[in-house]
Amino acid sequence: MSxxxxxxxxxxxxVAQAMRLNITASNVANAESVAGPDGRTYRARQVLFAPVPVENTQGAGVQVVDIVESKEPxxxxxxxxxPMADKNGxxxxxxxxxxxxxxxxxxASRSYQMNIEMxxxxxxxMLKTLDLGR
Incomplete structure:
Protein backbone atom coordinates (compact mmCIF):
# COMPACT_ATOMS: atom_id res chain seq x y z
CA MET A 1 0.00 0.00 0.00
CA SER A 2 1.25 3.46 -0.83
CA VAL A 15 -16.75 9.68 7.05
CA ALA A 16 -17.99 6.49 8.71
CA GLN A 17 -17.31 7.71 12.27
CA ALA A 18 -18.89 11.10 11.51
CA MET A 19 -22.05 9.28 10.40
CA ARG A 20 -21.94 7.20 13.59
CA LEU A 21 -21.63 10.38 15.68
CA ASN A 22 -24.59 11.95 13.85
CA ILE A 23 -26.80 8.91 14.43
CA THR A 24 -25.78 8.77 18.10
CA ALA A 25 -26.58 12.48 18.50
CA SER A 26 -29.98 11.85 16.89
CA ASN A 27 -30.64 9.00 19.32
CA VAL A 28 -29.76 11.17 22.32
CA ALA A 29 -31.82 14.09 21.03
CA ASN A 30 -34.89 11.87 20.61
CA ALA A 31 -34.54 9.90 23.86
CA GLU A 32 -37.64 11.59 25.30
CA SER A 33 -39.63 12.05 22.05
CA VAL A 34 -43.02 10.42 22.23
CA ALA A 35 -43.67 10.60 18.49
CA GLY A 36 -41.82 11.71 15.39
CA PRO A 37 -43.14 13.50 12.31
CA ASP A 38 -44.52 10.19 11.03
CA GLY A 39 -46.52 9.70 14.24
CA ARG A 40 -44.50 6.66 15.31
CA THR A 41 -42.45 6.42 18.48
CA TYR A 42 -38.77 6.99 17.78
CA ARG A 43 -36.59 3.87 17.75
CA ALA A 44 -32.85 3.92 18.39
CA ARG A 45 -30.73 3.60 15.27
CA GLN A 46 -27.31 2.05 14.72
CA VAL A 47 -24.84 2.30 11.84
CA LEU A 48 -23.56 -0.85 10.13
CA PHE A 49 -20.05 -0.78 8.66
CA ALA A 50 -18.37 -3.01 6.09
CA PRO A 51 -14.91 -2.99 4.52
CA VAL A 52 -14.58 -1.21 1.19
CA PRO A 53 -13.96 -4.01 -1.31
CA VAL A 54 -10.88 -3.62 -3.46
CA GLU A 55 -9.70 -6.22 -5.96
CA ASN A 56 -6.75 -8.39 -4.85
CA THR A 57 -6.56 -6.84 -1.35
CA GLN A 58 -8.01 -7.28 2.11
CA GLY A 59 -9.96 -4.05 1.68
CA ALA A 60 -9.16 -0.38 1.75
CA GLY A 61 -11.18 1.39 4.38
CA VAL A 62 -14.70 1.21 5.64
CA GLN A 63 -18.11 2.20 4.38
CA VAL A 64 -21.53 2.67 5.93
CA VAL A 65 -23.75 -0.03 4.47
CA ASP A 66 -26.94 0.59 6.42
CA ILE A 67 -28.61 2.39 9.28
CA VAL A 68 -30.88 0.01 11.17
CA GLU A 69 -33.52 0.54 13.82
CA SER A 70 -33.12 -1.25 17.12
CA LYS A 71 -35.31 -4.31 17.67
CA GLU A 72 -35.41 -3.67 21.43
CA PRO A 73 -38.94 -3.18 22.78
CA PRO A 83 -52.45 12.83 25.35
CA MET A 84 -50.66 9.83 23.80
CA ALA A 85 -51.43 7.47 26.72
CA ASP A 86 -53.25 4.23 25.99
CA LYS A 87 -56.40 3.16 27.87
CA ASN A 88 -54.22 1.86 30.75
CA GLY A 89 -52.34 5.17 31.05
CA ALA A 108 -16.92 7.01 17.68
CA SER A 109 -15.11 10.13 18.84
CA ARG A 110 -11.97 8.17 19.70
CA SER A 111 -12.09 6.28 16.41
CA TYR A 112 -12.42 9.58 14.54
CA GLN A 113 -9.45 10.94 16.50
CA MET A 114 -7.35 7.85 15.69
CA ASN A 115 -8.06 8.26 11.98
CA ILE A 116 -6.88 11.89 12.19
CA GLU A 117 -3.71 10.76 14.01
CA MET A 118 -3.02 8.10 11.41
CA MET A 126 5.77 11.74 3.48
CA LEU A 127 7.51 14.96 4.55
CA LYS A 128 10.44 13.00 6.03
CA THR A 129 10.73 11.04 2.78
CA LEU A 130 10.91 14.29 0.82
CA ASP A 131 13.61 15.56 3.21
CA LEU A 132 15.72 12.48 2.42
CA GLY A 133 15.90 13.57 -1.20
CA ARG A 134 17.52 16.92 -0.37
Missing part, protein backbone atom coordinates in the same frame (compact mmCIF):
# COMPACT_ATOMS: atom_id res chain seq x y z
CA UNK A 3 1.31 6.34 1.60
CA UNK A 4 -1.39 8.05 -0.47
CA UNK A 5 -3.57 4.96 0.00
CA UNK A 6 -3.39 5.54 3.75
CA UNK A 7 -5.12 8.89 3.23
CA UNK A 8 -7.94 7.17 1.34
CA UNK A 9 -8.37 4.61 4.11
CA UNK A 10 -8.28 7.31 6.79
CA UNK A 11 -10.83 9.46 4.98
CA UNK A 12 -13.30 6.56 4.73
CA UNK A 13 -12.90 6.04 8.47
CA UNK A 14 -13.56 9.74 9.12
CA UNK A 74 -40.14 0.34 23.39
CA UNK A 75 -40.22 1.58 26.97
CA UNK A 76 -43.60 1.84 28.67
CA UNK A 77 -44.03 4.79 31.03
CA UNK A 78 -47.05 5.37 33.19
CA UNK A 79 -48.38 8.85 32.34
CA UNK A 80 -52.16 8.63 32.60
CA UNK A 81 -52.80 12.28 31.69
CA UNK A 82 -50.53 12.35 28.64
CA UNK A 90 -49.07 4.00 29.50
CA UNK A 91 -47.12 5.93 26.89
CA UNK A 92 -44.67 4.23 24.53
CA UNK A 93 -41.29 5.92 24.85
CA UNK A 94 -38.20 5.46 22.66
CA UNK A 95 -35.94 2.48 23.27
CA UNK A 96 -32.87 4.72 23.55
CA UNK A 97 -30.46 3.80 26.35
CA UNK A 98 -28.55 7.00 27.23
CA UNK A 99 -25.64 5.07 28.78
CA UNK A 100 -25.14 2.97 25.63
CA UNK A 101 -25.37 6.10 23.51
CA UNK A 102 -22.69 7.86 25.55
CA UNK A 103 -20.40 4.84 25.18
CA UNK A 104 -21.12 4.87 21.44
CA UNK A 105 -20.34 8.58 21.28
CA UNK A 106 -17.03 8.17 23.11
CA UNK A 107 -16.06 5.20 20.92
CA UNK A 119 -3.38 10.65 8.61
CA UNK A 120 -1.08 13.11 10.45
CA UNK A 121 1.53 10.38 10.92
CA UNK A 122 1.30 9.49 7.23
CA UNK A 123 1.76 13.17 6.31
CA UNK A 124 4.85 13.36 8.55
CA UNK A 125 6.28 10.22 6.92
Missing amino acids: LLGAFNIGSTGL LKQEYKPFH YVQMPNVNPVEEMVNMIS MNTTRQL
Whole structure:
Protein backbone atom coordinates (compact mmCIF):
# COMPACT_ATOMS: atom_id res chain seq x y z
CA MET A 1 0.00 0.00 0.00
CA SER A 2 1.25 3.46 -0.83
CA LEU A 3 1.31 6.34 1.60
CA LEU A 4 -1.39 8.05 -0.47
CA GLY A 5 -3.57 4.96 0.00
CA ALA A 6 -3.39 5.54 3.75
CA PHE A 7 -5.12 8.89 3.23
CA ASN A 8 -7.94 7.17 1.34
CA ILE A 9 -8.37 4.61 4.11
CA GLY A 10 -8.28 7.31 6.79
CA SER A 11 -10.83 9.46 4.98
CA THR A 12 -13.30 6.56 4.73
CA GLY A 13 -12.90 6.04 8.47
CA LEU A 14 -13.56 9.74 9.12
CA VAL A 15 -16.75 9.68 7.05
CA ALA A 16 -17.99 6.49 8.71
CA GLN A 17 -17.31 7.71 12.27
CA ALA A 18 -18.89 11.10 11.51
CA MET A 19 -22.05 9.28 10.40
CA ARG A 20 -21.94 7.20 13.59
CA LEU A 21 -21.63 10.38 15.68
CA ASN A 22 -24.59 11.95 13.85
CA ILE A 23 -26.80 8.91 14.43
CA THR A 24 -25.78 8.77 18.10
CA ALA A 25 -26.58 12.48 18.50
CA SER A 26 -29.98 11.85 16.89
CA ASN A 27 -30.64 9.00 19.32
CA VAL A 28 -29.76 11.17 22.32
CA ALA A 29 -31.82 14.09 21.03
CA ASN A 30 -34.89 11.87 20.61
CA ALA A 31 -34.54 9.90 23.86
CA GLU A 32 -37.64 11.59 25.30
CA SER A 33 -39.63 12.05 22.05
CA VAL A 34 -43.02 10.42 22.23
CA ALA A 35 -43.67 10.60 18.49
CA GLY A 36 -41.82 11.71 15.39
CA PRO A 37 -43.14 13.50 12.31
CA ASP A 38 -44.52 10.19 11.03
CA GLY A 39 -46.52 9.70 14.24
CA ARG A 40 -44.50 6.66 15.31
CA THR A 41 -42.45 6.42 18.48
CA TYR A 42 -38.77 6.99 17.78
CA ARG A 43 -36.59 3.87 17.75
CA ALA A 44 -32.85 3.92 18.39
CA ARG A 45 -30.73 3.60 15.27
CA GLN A 46 -27.31 2.05 14.72
CA VAL A 47 -24.84 2.30 11.84
CA LEU A 48 -23.56 -0.85 10.13
CA PHE A 49 -20.05 -0.78 8.66
CA ALA A 50 -18.37 -3.01 6.09
CA PRO A 51 -14.91 -2.99 4.52
CA VAL A 52 -14.58 -1.21 1.19
CA PRO A 53 -13.96 -4.01 -1.31
CA VAL A 54 -10.88 -3.62 -3.46
CA GLU A 55 -9.70 -6.22 -5.96
CA ASN A 56 -6.75 -8.39 -4.85
CA THR A 57 -6.56 -6.84 -1.35
CA GLN A 58 -8.01 -7.28 2.11
CA GLY A 59 -9.96 -4.05 1.68
CA ALA A 60 -9.16 -0.38 1.75
CA GLY A 61 -11.18 1.39 4.38
CA VAL A 62 -14.70 1.21 5.64
CA GLN A 63 -18.11 2.20 4.38
CA VAL A 64 -21.53 2.67 5.93
CA VAL A 65 -23.75 -0.03 4.47
CA ASP A 66 -26.94 0.59 6.42
CA ILE A 67 -28.61 2.39 9.28
CA VAL A 68 -30.88 0.01 11.17
CA GLU A 69 -33.52 0.54 13.82
CA SER A 70 -33.12 -1.25 17.12
CA LYS A 71 -35.31 -4.31 17.67
CA GLU A 72 -35.41 -3.67 21.43
CA PRO A 73 -38.94 -3.18 22.78
CA LEU A 74 -40.14 0.34 23.39
CA LYS A 75 -40.22 1.58 26.97
CA GLN A 76 -43.60 1.84 28.67
CA GLU A 77 -44.03 4.79 31.03
CA TYR A 78 -47.05 5.37 33.19
CA LYS A 79 -48.38 8.85 32.34
CA PRO A 80 -52.16 8.63 32.60
CA PHE A 81 -52.80 12.28 31.69
CA HIS A 82 -50.53 12.35 28.64
CA PRO A 83 -52.45 12.83 25.35
CA MET A 84 -50.66 9.83 23.80
CA ALA A 85 -51.43 7.47 26.72
CA ASP A 86 -53.25 4.23 25.99
CA LYS A 87 -56.40 3.16 27.87
CA ASN A 88 -54.22 1.86 30.75
CA GLY A 89 -52.34 5.17 31.05
CA TYR A 90 -49.07 4.00 29.50
CA VAL A 91 -47.12 5.93 26.89
CA GLN A 92 -44.67 4.23 24.53
CA MET A 93 -41.29 5.92 24.85
CA PRO A 94 -38.20 5.46 22.66
CA ASN A 95 -35.94 2.48 23.27
CA VAL A 96 -32.87 4.72 23.55
CA ASN A 97 -30.46 3.80 26.35
CA PRO A 98 -28.55 7.00 27.23
CA VAL A 99 -25.64 5.07 28.78
CA GLU A 100 -25.14 2.97 25.63
CA GLU A 101 -25.37 6.10 23.51
CA MET A 102 -22.69 7.86 25.55
CA VAL A 103 -20.40 4.84 25.18
CA ASN A 104 -21.12 4.87 21.44
CA MET A 105 -20.34 8.58 21.28
CA ILE A 106 -17.03 8.17 23.11
CA SER A 107 -16.06 5.20 20.92
CA ALA A 108 -16.92 7.01 17.68
CA SER A 109 -15.11 10.13 18.84
CA ARG A 110 -11.97 8.17 19.70
CA SER A 111 -12.09 6.28 16.41
CA TYR A 112 -12.42 9.58 14.54
CA GLN A 113 -9.45 10.94 16.50
CA MET A 114 -7.35 7.85 15.69
CA ASN A 115 -8.06 8.26 11.98
CA ILE A 116 -6.88 11.89 12.19
CA GLU A 117 -3.71 10.76 14.01
CA MET A 118 -3.02 8.10 11.41
CA MET A 119 -3.38 10.65 8.61
CA ASN A 120 -1.08 13.11 10.45
CA THR A 121 1.53 10.38 10.92
CA THR A 122 1.30 9.49 7.23
CA ARG A 123 1.76 13.17 6.31
CA GLN A 124 4.85 13.36 8.55
CA LEU A 125 6.28 10.22 6.92
CA MET A 126 5.77 11.74 3.48
CA LEU A 127 7.51 14.96 4.55
CA LYS A 128 10.44 13.00 6.03
CA THR A 129 10.73 11.04 2.78
CA LEU A 130 10.91 14.29 0.82
CA ASP A 131 13.61 15.56 3.21
CA LEU A 132 15.72 12.48 2.42
CA GLY A 133 15.90 13.57 -1.20
CA ARG A 134 17.52 16.92 -0.37
